[in-house]
Amino acid sequence: MALMSRRQWLAAAVTVPAAGALVGWRAAVTANAEGIKGGYFPNVWLYTHEGRRVRFYDDLVRGKVVVVSFMYSKCRGVCPGITQNLARVQRLLEPSVGRDVFMYSISIKPDEDTPEVLGRYVAGLGIGPGWSFLTGAPDDIERIRRSLGAVDPDPAVDADKSQHIGMLRYGNERLERWAACPGGAKPEWIAQSIRWMTDEGASRHGTEAAL
Amino acid sequence: MGDTRKKAGTEPATQASERVLGRRDLVRLGLVAGAGSAGYLFSNRAFSAPGRGDVDDAEVRDCLLRGGVGQSGRGNAQSPQTTPFVEPLPIPPVKQPVASLTPAPQVDPLPGEGRTRPHQALTRFPPKKLYEIRQREARHRFHRDLPPSTVWGFDGIVPGPTFHARYGEPILVRNFNDLPQNHRGFGIPQVSTHLHNGHTPSESDGFPTDFFPFVVGGPQRFYDQHYPNVLAGFSRQYPPNGDPREAMSTLWYHDHRVDFTAPNVYKGLAGFYLLFNDKDTGDETTGFRLPSGPFDVPMMFADKLFDRDGQLFFDLFNFDGLLGDKFTVNGKIQPFFRVQPRRYRFRWLNGGPSRFYELFLTDPNDRRRAIPFTQISSDGNLLPSSITQTSVRLSVAQRADVVVDFSQFRPGTSLILENRLEQRNGRGPTGDILAAGQGDALLRFDVVQPGTPDRSLPPPYTFYEVNRPTRAELDAANVRIWEFERGNGQWQVNGEFFDGNEIRASIPEGASEIWVLRNRSGGWQHPIHIHFEELQILSRNGAPPPPNERGRNDVVRLGFNEEVRVFVRFRDFVGRYPMHCHNTIHEDHAMMIRFDVVRA
Numbered sequence: 121m122a123l124m125s126r127r128q129w130l131a132a133a134v135t136v137p138a139a140g141a142l143v144g145w146r147a148a149v150t151a152n153a154e155g156i157k158g159g160y161f162p163n164v165w166l167y168t169h170e171g172r173r174v175r176f177y178d179d180l181v182r183g184k185v186v187v188v189s190f191m192y193s194k195c196r197g198v199c200p201g202i203t204q205n206l207a208r209v210q211r212l213l214e215p216s217v218g219r220d221v222f223m224y225s226i227s228i229k230p231d232e233d234t235p236e237v238l239g240r241y242v243a244g245l246g247i248g249p250g251w252s253f254l255t256g257a258p259d260d261i262e263r264i265r266r267s268l269g270a271v272d273p274d275p276a277v278d279a280d281k282s283q284h285i286g287m288l289r290y291g292n293e294r295l296e297r298w299a300a301c302p303g304g305a306k307p308e309w310i311a312q313s314i315r316w317m318t319d320e321g322a323s324r325h326g327t328e329a330a331l
Numbered sequence: 332m333g334d335t336r337k338k339a340g341t342e343p344a345t346q347a348s349e350r351v352l353g354r355r356d357l358v359r360l361g362l363v364a365g366a367g368s369a370g371y372l373f374s375n376r377a378f379s380a381p382g383r384g385d386v387d388d389a390e391v392r393d394c395l396l397r398g399g400v401g402q403s404g405r406g407n408a409q410s411p412q413t414t415p416f417v418e419p420l421p422i423p424p425v426k427q428p429v430a431s432l433t434p435a436p437q438v439d440p441l442p443g444e445g446r447t448r449p450h451q452a453l454t455r456f457p458p459k460k461l462y463e464i465r466q467r468e469a470r471h472r473f474h475r476d477l478p479p480s481t482v483w484g485f486d487g488i489v490p491g492p493t494f495h496a497r498y499g500e501p502i503l504v505r506n507f508n509d510l511p512q513n514h515r516g517f518g519i520p521q522v523s524t525h526l527h528n529g530h531t532p533s534e535s536d537g538f539p540t541d542f543f544p545f546v547v548g549g550p551q552r553f554y555d556q557h558y559p560n561v562l563a564g565f566s567r568q569y570p571p572n573g574d575p576r577e578a579m580s581t582l583w584y585h586d587h588r589v590d591f592t593a594p595n596v597y598k599g600l601a602g603f604y605l606l607f608n609d610k611d612t613g614d615e616t617t618g619f620r621l622p623s624g625p626f627d628v629p630m631m632f633a634d635k636l637f638d639r640d641g642q643l644f645f646d647l648f649n650f651d652g653l654l655g656d657k658f659t660v661n662g663k664i665q666p667f668f669r670v671q672p673r674r675y676r677f678r679w680l681n682g683g684p685s686r687f688y689e690l691f692l693t694d695p696n697d698r699r700r701a702i703p704f705t706q707i708s709s710d711g712n713l714l715p716s717s718i719t720q721t722s723v724r725l726s727v728a729q730r731a732d733v734v735v736d737f738s739q740f741r742p743g744t745s746l747i748l749e750n751r752l753e754q755r756n757g758r759g760p761t762g763d764i765l766a767a768g769q770g771d772a773l774l775r776f777d778v779v780q781p782g783t784p785d786r787s788l789p790p791p792y793t794f795y796e797v798n799r800p801t802r803a804e805l806d807a808a809n810v811r812i813w814e815f816e817r818g819n820g821q822w823q824v825n826g827e828f829f830d831g832n833e834i835r836a837s838i839p840e841g842a843s844e845i846w847v848l849r850n851r852s853g854g855w856q857h858p859i860h861i862h863f864e865e866l867q868i869l870s871r872n873g874a875p876p877p878p879n880e881r882g883r884n885d886v887v888r889l890g891f892n893e894e895v896r897v898f899v900r901f902r903d904f905v906g907r908y909p910m911h912c913h914n915t916i917h918e919d920h921a922m923m924i925r926f927d928v929v930r931a
Contacts, residue, residue, distance in 0.1 A: 160648055198819045269648030272820060273758060274854065286819035287650065287920065296515045298647045299590040302821035302921050305828040312831075313590060316521075322512075323549055326523065326540035326589065326831075327447045 160267050161293075164260035166226075169238035169253040176264060180252070185317045186222045187290040187310075189303055190270050191253075192229035193241040198286040202303035205310065206288075207247055212311035218250025220318050228265060228284055230255040292317040410637040410644075410657050413476040413664050416775040420668040421661045422628065423602060426492035428460040428502075436461070436503050436555050445508075445543025445554040448534040451904060456559035458503035464491070465507040466522055466586075466600060468514070473635065473643070473657070474664040480643035482599040483510055483518055489662040490631050490682075491584070491602025496560050498578065498608040507553045508545035517594040517645040520544065524556060525587040526604055527728060528579055528711055528865070528885045530563045531556075533906020536862060539589035539923070540831040560606060563864065564798075566903045567841050573903075576798040577865070577883075579606050581629070581678045581711030581730045589831055593653070593684045593915035594645050599662070601682055603629040610794075611713065615787040619794065621707070622676040622734060622787040628668075632725075632750075632773060633659050633682040650820060652685030652757020652916045658750070658773045667775040672738045673785035678711070679733060681725040684915040687760045687856070687888075689724045689752035691767065692735070692776075695745065698767040702746065705790040708732035712865065712883040713794035720879070722764075724752065726858035726888040728913040731879075734790060740778045748774040757916060759856025759891070797867060797882055800843065800898045808845045808898065811836060815859070815889065815912070815922065817852040822912070822922035829921035834907070836924070839931040843900045845869065850889040857889045857917060862908040863928070866897040886913060901928045 163177035174180055189206065191199040203225065210217050217223060227233035233241075238253040255261070265271065270285040272278040290313060291298035301313050315321035438453050440446040469487035470479035485491025496502060510520035521544045525537030534541070535556040543551040562573025569575075585601035586592060605613075612618035613627070621627070634655030638644040646653055657664045681688055692702040701721040707713055711730040723731045740746070751770035754760040800808070816823045827835070838844060846866075848859050865883040868876040872893055875881075887895050911923035 198821075267648070269646075269650050270820070273651050273756060283819055285650075286821045289648070294515075295513075296517070296647075297519055300650070300920055301590065302823075302828040304819075304821055304823075305921065306830050306833070309828075309830040309832065322521075323544055323546045325445060325447065325544070325551060326521065326542040 160298075162260070162263045162267055164256060164263060166254045166256040166260070167235045169235055169242045171235045171239070174252075174254075176260075180222065180224060180254075181293050183294050184222050185220055185290075185292045185314065186224060187288050187314055188224045188226065188268060189286075189288050190228050190265065190284055191225045192227050192281065192284075193233050193237055194229070195282070195284075197282045198284075198304065202286055202288075203245065205303060205305075205307050206251070207245060208307035209311045209314070210248055210251055212307055213314065214248075216315075216318065217248065220320070221250070221314060223251035225251070225253045226261065226264060227253065227255045228261060228281060230258050230261045290314050290317060410635075410655075411477060411639065411641050413474040413657065415665040415772060416667040418475055418663050418666050420628075420630070420666040420774060421663055423488065423490050423493045423661060426462060426464070426486075426494045429463050430461075432461050432463060432503075432505050436505070436557075441555070443550055443552050445541075445551040446534060447541070448906070450534060450555070450557050451532045451906070452559050453503075453557050456501035456557075456561060458557065459500045460502045462494070462502060462504040463507065464504055465509045467509045468511050471599065471662060473637070473659060473662065477637060477641040477664075480637070480641070481516075482643065483595065484599040485584075485602050489599035491600070493602060493629060494584070494604040495613065496558065496604060496606050498560050498562060498606060499572070501557070501559045501561070504556045504558065505553050506556055508543060508551075510545065512545060517647055518598040519588060519591040519595065521588050521591070522554075522595070522600070523587045523589075524554070524584055524600075525862070526556070526558060526582055526584045527860075528582040529558060529604075530561065530577070530579075530863065530903065531558060532904040533863075533908060533928070536906075536908060537587040538907050538925075539587050539592070539909060542588040561903075563900070563902050568902075574798055576795045578608050578611065578795055579712050579865075580611050580708060581605060581680070581732055583631070583680055583682075583728075583730070585682075590919050590921075593919045594647075596682070596915060597633070597635070597645050597653075597684055598643070601631065603631070603678065603680070605629070605678070615785075619713075619792060620786070620788040621792070622674045622785070626671075626674065626783070626785075626787070627676045627678070629678040629680065630660050630774070631662075631680045631682045632688060633684075634686050634771075635659055635664075649757065649916060650920060652759075652914050654686055654754065654757055658771050660748075660774045665772060665774065667777055669777050669779045670737045671780070671782045672740060672742060672778055673781070673783070674734055674736045674738070674787050674789070676707070676787075677733050677735060678730060679723070679725060680730045681727050683727040683913065685727060685757040686750075686754055687724065687726045687752055687858075688750040689722050689764060690731075690773075691722045691749050691751050691770070693747040693749045693767045695747060695768070704736075705734040705792070706731055706879055707734055707790075707792060707794070709879050709882045710865075710884045710886055714879065714882040715794060715797055717790050717792040717794075718879055719790070722751070723879070724888070726856070726886060726913070727915065728858055728860055729884075729886045729888070734787075734792075736789070737776070737778050738785070742778050742780045744778040746776040746778075747772050748776065757914070758854055759914075762890070799867065804843050804900075805845070805898070808843045809838075810845045810847065812847045812849065813910070813924070814849045814851050815857055817855065822852075822917060822920055824922070824924050829923045829925075831925060834925055834927045836926040837929050838901045838926060840901060840903070840905050840928050841931050843898065845896060845898055847894060847896050848887055848889055849894045850892055854891065855917075856891060856914075857922070858913040859887045859889055859910065860885060860913040861887075861897075861899065861910045863904070864899050864901055866899045869896040869898050871895050904928065905930055
């Protein structure tokens with residue numbers, strides 16, 4: 121898909137239908153596997169920094185080991201540090217990223233972070249494949265943010281984007297196994313936590329990496 | 332615990348709520364039940380605090396995700412209905428030793444063992460009893476009105492079996508991980524069992540990254556945990572057997588796998604570990620003569636959620652703390668317990684994951700009556716002397732042993748064990764005490780006819796002195812400040828994030844320290860647990876601690892913006908240990924530090 125102008129982007133973003141009504145989502149939440157998928161991973165359309173249109177659940181999460189962070193390109197708060205950390209995590213996990221582990225950074229300011237803006241942002245980072253920056257319709261982004269729990273219980277804090285969550289959600293979708301760790305943690309620790317989610321890492325002892 | 336100031340502040344709300352109760356409310360609360368009913372106040376409702384108007388999105392989300400009203404009482408879904416007080420309180424069986432283990436325990440890790448470090452005290456404290464325990468998946472019925480749920484239990488039961496241990500009798504527990512490795516859903520089949528409050532060598536303490544998986548055909552299948560059951564101070568100040576004032580009584584064991592402790596414990600991986608000695612003997616005719624045997628009853632409180640299919644539900648993506656709307660005691664929702672009109676010792680444990688409790692005894696027919704009981708321990712450590720209370724507060728992982736004398740009640744009387752601490756979300760309680768009958772009914776005591784003669788002694792009791800720090804010890808103590816903060820939804824301690832490989836404090840074995848624990852996280856409360864050694868509270872917000880915090884503790888309740896100074900001696904063993912918040916959701920989100928005790 122060709123890159124869009126900001127104007128085209130805004131038009132596209134608002135015309136994307138809200139996939140799955142909230143009622144359906146709630147009804148689906150149970151402890152069983154279908155409930156977990158339906159409740160936590162709204163299958164909304166998103167756009168990658170490369171301009172690809174993808175489904176959040178079907179294309180990005182289903183059957184994969186993933187790590188998800190939230191960011192926006194103009195963030196001068198926690199984002200630069202976390203993005204830098206994740207770039208090191210990606211290198212530490214080589215060659216797994218893009219093969220066994222997938223990294224996603226979702227913009228919480230989709231109105232200003234068009235795919236093109238994210239593309240330029242990514243170009244400056246020098247990151248490898250297997251890590252997508254994502255944007256989409258604001259309502260859809262909001263649903264993902266809420267369903268992943270990236271919401272501050274204080275409404276004032278939650279409304280302030282500069283205080284947005286720095287926790288990384290990581291897990292293994294096939295095993296419905298999910299956890300989180302701070303994006304500000306040391307890259308080695310983040311990488312280790314993610315590695316424990318992979319098939320190879322699941323058979324390892326917790327202290328193997330300990331020094 | 333027993334904060335009268337806060338109680339006094341809630342009286343107007345109490346009266347208001349009682350004024351506006353209509354018949355419909357009364358029916359809902361069970362007050363106007365069918366003819367011939369005992370008319371208990373309590374339904375199985377989640378909560379009924381008055382004056383709820385505010386709604387915030389995060390709570391609504393939580394509410395929806397749970398498929399339940401949780402505490403808020405205003406959602407349109409909740410755990411399925413269950414009838415209160417229809418099943419008896421289960422008492423976990425006492426764990427029995429085995430004659431031998433093959434291969435025999437040894438200092439260095441055995442082939443196939445998950446342990447990575449040698450036992451540091453196995454030779455000095457050779458085990459007199461050997462145990463084998465298996466973490467297994469099982470089906471467990473939390474209530475007769477619900478279908479069985481999949482749980483994980485030590486020996487496949489929830490709670491796990493109760494260990495009866497004795498000072499001077501070291502034991503070794505071979506812990507097999509038999510959990511299903513292809514498991515899907517909440518919980519991770521990798522375990523590191525922690526004996527909470529134990530004076531335990533690091534390699535047996537269940538450090539969060541000491542977990543081991545069980546791989547079919549692979550090497551790691553079990554982990555030998557050595558519990559010396561020795562009094563602290565044995566190596567230097569009080570050789571060879573330790574300081575008698577350091578005796579502990581009510582411990583518990585639970586999984587501690589990093590980032591997954593909340594789901595694993597919620598799924599059932601927890602049990603009691605009781606320590607006896609020649610004073611707290613387990614026999615009511617000897618020593619302190621506390622109620623014993625069938626009259627010494629552990630109770631593990633854990634609030635749970637169930638989905639619309641009646642299956643145990645855990646919100647995987649909650650960051651704040653999880654509240655359940657079903658209250659289990661020893662794995663049963665709202666059981667009843669038949670008691671003889673005599674003294675009982677109850678060992679109350681808040682098994683988490685996030686709720687705080689303030690426990691009261693409520694007479695449904697006379698709600699305004701304050702029913703006293705005797706608190707004998709804090710965090711399972713007998714107090715210097717017993718304290719008469721009408722309530723006791725427990726944050727997550729805290730314990731209180733109490734003696735309740737039911738001889739003051741006629742057979743046929745029923746009492747409700749009620750949590751009256753208001754808590755609306757996982758961040759911590761509001762601090763308000765709800766009116767009697769407005770809280771969470773945990774269990775019903777039914778007083779029956781006399782049976783076994785009561786040979787225990789009546790209170791008051793005097794137990795162990797506290798080995799208070801001397802002036803010289805205080806002067807020599809290194810002071811460390813630990814500030815618990817939250818920024819961008821991430822927990823920080825002194826501005827840094829948890830890393831299981833990073834040593835945040837190195838303490839020479841034999842040293843004593845003063846730790847200043849500060850809650851700078853705003854609208855959050857945290858039960859801070861320090862592994863390995865007990866702590867003494869020197870001051871709470873600059874003032875002397877209340878009487879029931881003047882003993883020894885292993886959890887410090889940090890209220891909103893509080894600062895607590897504690898004194899800790901680091902004795903006898905070395906290695907890595909954590910300090911962490913025991914709201915297990917916070918704990919799993921990295922509210923933790925690692926400290927190492929190093930050879931001096």
